[in-house]
Amino acid sequence: MSEQLLQYLLSGLSTGAIYSLIGIGFAIIYNSTGIINFAQGEFFMLGGMSTYYFLSVAHLPLPVAMLLAVLLTTAVGVLFERLAIRPLRNASPLILVIITIGGSILIRGIAMLIWGKDTHSIPMFTGNEPLTIGGATILPQHLWIFGITLLIIIINRFYFYNTVSGKAMRACSHNRRAASLVGIDVKRMVLFAFAISSAMGSVAGIISAPLTMTSYDVGIMLGLKGFCAAIIGGMSSGIATVFGGLLLGVLEAFGAGLISSGYKDAIAFIILLLILFIRPQGLFKKAETERV
Amino acid sequence: MLTNKLRNLFLSAVCVLASAAVATAAPTIKVGALFAVTGPASFLGEPERNSAQMVVNQINAAGGIRRQKVELIVMDTQGDATKAVQAATRLIKEGVVAIIGPSTTGDTMAVIPLVERAKVPLISCSAGAKITEPVKPWVFKTAQNDYLAVTKIYEHLVKHKLTKVALLTVSDSFGSSGREQLKALAGRYGITLVADDTYGPKDTDMTPQLTKIRGLHAQALICWGTNPGPAIIARNARQLGLSIPLFMSHGVSSKKFIDLAGSASEGIILPSGRVLVADLLPKNDKQKKALLAFVKEYQKNFKAEGDHFGGHAWDAMMLLKGAIERGGASRPAIRAQLEKTRNFAGIGGIFNYSPTDHSGLTKDAFVLVKVKGGDWTLVK
Numbered sequence: 001m002s003e004q005l006l007q008y009l010l011s012g013l014s015t016g017a018i019y020s021l022i023g024i025g026f027a028i029i030y031n032s033t034g035i036i037n038f039a040q041g042e043f044f045m046l047g048g049m050s051t052y053y054f055l056s057v058a059h060l061p062l063p064v065a066m067l068l069a070v071l072l073t074t075a076v077g078v079l080f081e082r083l084a085i086r087p088l089r090n091a092s093p094l095i096l097v098i099i100t101i102g103g104s105i106l107i108r109g110i111a112m113l114i115w116g117k118d119t120h121s122i123p124m125f126t127g128n129e130p131l132t133i134g135g136a137t138i139l140p141q142h143l144w145i146f147g148i149t150l151l152i153i154i155i156n157r158f159y160f161y162n163t164v165s166g167k168a169m170r171a172c173s174h175n176r177r178a179a180s181l182v183g184i185d186v187k188r189m190v191l192f193a194f195a196i197s198s199a200m201g202s203v204a205g206i207i208s209a210p211l212t213m214t215s216y217d218v219g220i221m222l223g224l225k226g227f228c229a230a231i232i233g234g235m236s237s238g239i240a241t242v243f244g245g246l247l248l249g250v251l252e253a254f255g256a257g258l259i260s261s262g263y264k265d266a267i268a269f270i271i272l273l274l275i276l277f278i279r280p281q282g283l284f285k286k287a288e289t290e291r292v
Numbered sequence: 293m294l295t296n297k298l299r300n301l302f303l304s305a306v307c308v309l310a311s312a313a314v315a316t317a318a319p320t321i322k323v324g325a326l327f328a329v330t331g332p333a334s335f336l337g338e339p340e341r342n343s344a345q346m347v348v349n350q351i352n353a354a355g356g357i358r359r360q361k362v363e364l365i366v367m368d369t370q371g372d373a374t375k376a377v378q379a380a381t382r383l384i385k386e387g388v389v390a391i392i393g394p395s396t397t398g399d400t401m402a403v404i405p406l407v408e409r410a411k412v413p414l415i416s417c418s419a420g421a422k423i424t425e426p427v428k429p430w431v432f433k434t435a436q437n438d439y440l441a442v443t444k445i446y447e448h449l450v451k452h453k454l455t456k457v458a459l460l461t462v463s464d465s466f467g468s469s470g471r472e473q474l475k476a477l478a479g480r481y482g483i484t485l486v487a488d489d490t491y492g493p494k495d496t497d498m499t500p501q502l503t504k505i506r507g508l509h510a511q512a513l514i515c516w517g518t519n520p521g522p523a524i525i526a527r528n529a530r531q532l533g534l535s536i537p538l539f540m541s542h543g544v545s546s547k548k549f550i551d552l553a554g555s556a557s558e559g560i561i562l563p564s565g566r567v568l569v570a571d572l573l574p575k576n577d578k579q580k581k582a583l584l585a586f587v588k589e590y591q592k593n594f595k596a597e598g599d600h601f602g603g604h605a606w607d608a609m610m611l612l613k614g615a616i617e618r619g620g621a622s623r624p625a626i627r628a629q630l631e632k633t634r635n636f637a638g639i640g641g642i643f644n645y646s647p648t649d650h651s652g653l654t655k656d657a658f659v660l661v662k663v664k665g666g667d668w669t670l671v672k
Contacts, residue, residue, distance in 0.1 A: 004503050007532070011499040117334045119520040121552050128555070130531045139531050211527070212496030213520045213552060221494040257500035262463060262490050 003135030008253040010133070014142045014211075016249020017149040020242040021204035022226025024156065025197035027237040030230070031173035032193035035096040039080060039104035041223020042111075043198040046073040047205025048214030049111055052120040062125070070202045076107065077198025081191050104219070111216040119215040122206075145207050152200060153242055160237065165192060173237075221265075228272045234282015243284065318360040321621045323348070323612065324383030325366045326376055326393035326403065327417075327605070332493075333371035335518065336395040339602030340417055341366055342594050343586075344392060347609040350589075357616045369394050373402035384410045389621050392608040393417050395601075398465055404431055413627045415611060417604035420469055424650040432630055432650045434607040434640050436565065439473040440655045441542050444563040446481040448660055448671070449512055454537065458487035458510035460501055460525060462517035467493075470516035470541055486510045491521060499528045512536055518543040523552035530556040537561065542658065546599045550663055561671060563658040565600035567639050572670050578637045586639050603639025610638060 022044055029037040050072050054065035084103050085096060125144050130137040159166040171179040172189045180186045204222075205214065212218070229248050233241030248268055255267045275283065325344050328337035348364040351357060365386060367379035376399035383391055384406070390413040394400050397420030404423070407414040407430050416423050416433040423433050449457065459474055461467040467490065478485050486508045489501045502525065505513060513536055515525050522544045529538055538560045540549075545564035550557045566573060570583035586606055590598030614636065615629035633652070636643040641657025660671035 004507055007503040008500050011497055011503075015497050117330075117338070118548065119523075119552060121520075121523070121554070128530075130533065137532055208496070212524065215520070218494075218496075222496075253497075253500045256491075257504050260489075261492075261495075261498075261501050264495065265492055 004257065005254075006134055007136040008257045009250060010136050010138050010142070012250030012253030013246055014138070014145050014249070015252065016229075016246035017145050018204050018208045018222070018245070019225045019229040019248050020245030021149055021152060021200050022222060023229030023233060023241040023245045024153075024237055025201045025204075026227055026230040027233065027235045027241050028169075028197045028200075029193050030235050031237055032169055032190050033085070033096070034176075035085075035093050035100065036227070037194075037197065038097065038100045038223065038227075039107060040197065040201055040226060041219030041221075042104045042107040043073050043077060043201025043219075044205040044222050044226075045111060045214065045216060045219035046076060046107070046198075047202030048122070048209035048218065049115055049120070049205075049216065050202075051206050051209060052122050052214060053115060055122055056120070062123070066206050069206055070199055073202030073205075074195050074199045077194045077201075078191060080107075080198075081194035085190070085194070086187065104223070108216055108219065115216060117216060119213050121213040122209045124210045125207075139211070141207075141210050145211075148203065148207050149242075152203060153239070156200075157238060159196075165189075169193065225268055228268050231272055231275050232283050234279075234285040236282065236285065240282060240284040244282070247283075318356075318358075320361045320363040321357060321616065322363050322365060322386060322388045323609075324380075324386070324388035324391040325364055325605075326369050326379055326383070326391060326395075326399065327366060328371035328395040328399065329366070329368040331370035331372065333396045336417070336601045337368070337371070337393075339590075339596075339599055340393065340395055340605035343590065343598065343602035344605040344609050346589060346593050347606055347613070351613060357613055358620070360621065369396075369399050371396050371399065373398050376400075377402050377406060380406050384412055388412065389616070389623055390415065390612055390626050392605060392612065396465065397423060397469065400431075400433075404428060407431065411627075412623055413612075413615075413630060415608040415630070417601075417608055420465075421473075421651075427648060427650050430627055432611070432645060432652070434604045434611070434638070434643070434652075436542070436640055436653050436657045437651055438470050439477060440653065441563040441658055442470070442473045442477050443655045444658045444660055445514060445539050445561075446477060446483060448561070449483060449539075450481050454511040455483050456486050456509070456511045457483050458489070458505040458508060458513045458536075459485055460487075460489045460491065460498070460505065460513060460515045462493050462521050463490045464493045466518055466541075466543055467516050470543075474514060474516065491517075491525075493517070493521060495521065496524065497528065498525045499532060502528050502532050502534055506532060506534055510536060512539060514539045514541075516541045516543065519546075519548055520552055523549055523557070526553040526556040526560060542600070545661070547597055550666060550668075555666075557663045557666075559663060561660055561662045564661045564668075565603060565640050565657065566659055567598060567600045567603050568668050569659065569661055569670050572668075578635075578642060579639070582637050583639060600639060607636075607638035607640050607643070611636060611643065 025040045051065050051069040054060045054068050124141045126140045168184045169189050229245035230241050232244030252264050256264045327341045329341050348362050352361050369376035376394050380403040392415045397418045400416040400418045400423050414431050419435040421437045461471040487505050491498050515522050522540050540562040542563050545568050573580045587598045615626045619625035619629035631645050633645045641653040643652040645652045661668045662671050
């Protein structure tokens with residue numbers, strides 16, 4: 001039994017790590033613009049699909065294909081901000097959110113036209129012989145997922161706390177108007193936010209594609225799960241959202257293993273609703289008092 | 293002057309000739325097609341549309357049916373029952389003599405009341421048993437019933453004395469229909485179902501379900517779903533070191549499944565239409581000729597492997613062609629002639645329609661295939 005529980009835990013953590021990366025992407029854009037970018041899942045899809053494309057159609061080596069995929073996705077993220085978000089900077093958040101939904105449908109549609117509707121798989125980074133850990137098994141790819149997620153979180157942390165532009169972005173997230181008054185170029189920070197989020201989304205898509213495979217429509221569900229992770233984490237672009245994602249992944253795995261797999265998605269969305277009703281500030285944040 | 297006269301003469305001659313040509317050309321036969329060309333069921337609709345169009349092109353190139361050209365009007369249902377009904381209404385108004393498709397059981401069930409009322413023959417390309425059970429006068433189908441596939445697997449299990457079986461089915465209409473049949477037929481074969489788990493069509497990790505199944509000491513695992521889920525399950529099972537035999541449904545009987553699952557697909561057994569193993573069939577197989585022709589023609593036209601989904605539309609179109617050849621292109625005649633179809637060797641199997649059977653196939657429509665060395669082999 002304990003072996004089973006360990007297996008659920010490891011499966012949950014690896015799925016959760018992916019949710020975390022997508023969730024942080026949501027949070028970074030939310031903090032710099034105040035909008036929820038529902039095209040986040042499409043960045044995840046673009047990462048996986050374009051890696052497949054560069055690898056299998058253009059016949060490039062895996063590391064080059066991955067790098068190009070991240071660059072391409074980042075370019076799409078930047079273009080998206082330039083063409084769809086920036087021209088409407090004075091629009092209400094609701095309108096912008098709806099625009100991101102429209103953008104996600106557009107990106108998905110274009111991907112479908114270019115790459116077709118088939119599911120594709122990309123090879124594991126290193127081997128596919130399972131490793132045994134205390135009776136549970138994982139694949140080398142899971143280690144890559146854990147490692148790369150950890151690395152990204154560390155870089156993220158360093159960027160936001162130790163670099164000028166990272167600090168400027170945090171300033172924007174606290175108060176955009178005040179930030180612009182002290183000379184921070186807010187528009188540029190928004191562009192940065194989209195670039196970072198799309199790059200992170202694509203990395204998540206790339207590292208999970210060897211395990212979960214990829215197709216033009218994988219972004220919908222994973223985008224929603226990432227959104228749940230960000231909500232649990234109180235839209236923090238740091239460690240709280242990481243915990244949110246891991247928690248969600250682990251609960252799903254235990255739910256599927258111990259209760260019934262039919263409830264897997266229900267678990268995620270019930271948590272989302274509970275958090276929104278009871279602790280809208282997230283699980284880990286103290287409630288803020290609104291000052292008038 | 294003279295040139296003017298000549299020109300007038302010439303023009304009138306052209307006019308006369310042209311009108312004569314119009315008079316002798318028979319009107320085209322309009323055939324409607326409802327396929328889920330886009331949307332979640334596009335893996336069905338796309339090959340079906342391709343195959344149907346391919347057959348129609350062949351018929352027209354050979355001069356049509358009874359010297360009448362065939363016009364195929366394809367409508368995309370997107371796998372959505374509401375759109376299927378709208379499209380069917382339009383096709384009936386266009387005056388089609390028959391409709392082939394839809395691709396999914398849900399779409400088919402939605403358009404049945406419509407075609408029954410308008411008295412238009414429908415040859416569905418979807419698998420659900422309820423489409424033709426009970427028999428509806430105007431509704432036929434070409435896809436093999438799910439329970440024929442289940443029967444094929446259960447017979448194999450009984451033969452190898454594997455009676456404790458775990459189920460893992462996808463929670464969409466394909467999976468739940470399979471699950472129903474798997475549960476309903478288990479008792480008849482003395483099979484005990486030790487697990488009955490499901491997964492979502494968009495799920496990316498099934499190790500929790502498989503871990504649970506591993507703890508239950510099942511002797512075999514049957515997974516019912518369409519790509520990519522079963523490929524993920526095959527990989528997850530490999531990761532967990534699950535050593536029991538793994539069975540899949542005909543929902544993944546295409547080369548795509550082996551591509552996706554990679555080496556994890558080795559040893560997996562599944563029921564499939566013969567099209568997958570056309571070249572491995574013995575020479576005396578009645579379907580072999582049709583199968584090889586279909587595979588070759590599909591490869592030539594679409595640079596892709598013809599699968600049994602496309603085969604359903606090929607069968608539907610060929611059955612329709614046969615009916616029109618025998619009885620003419622009117623709706624009641626087509627219906628009457630379809631019902632009289634005997635021993636038609638198509639892609640899905642050998643069809644024998646009758647007033648009491650509008651699905652026309654037996655369990656022999658399926659063969660069991662096994663993945664070996666990255667390709668399909670026949671299980672004896």
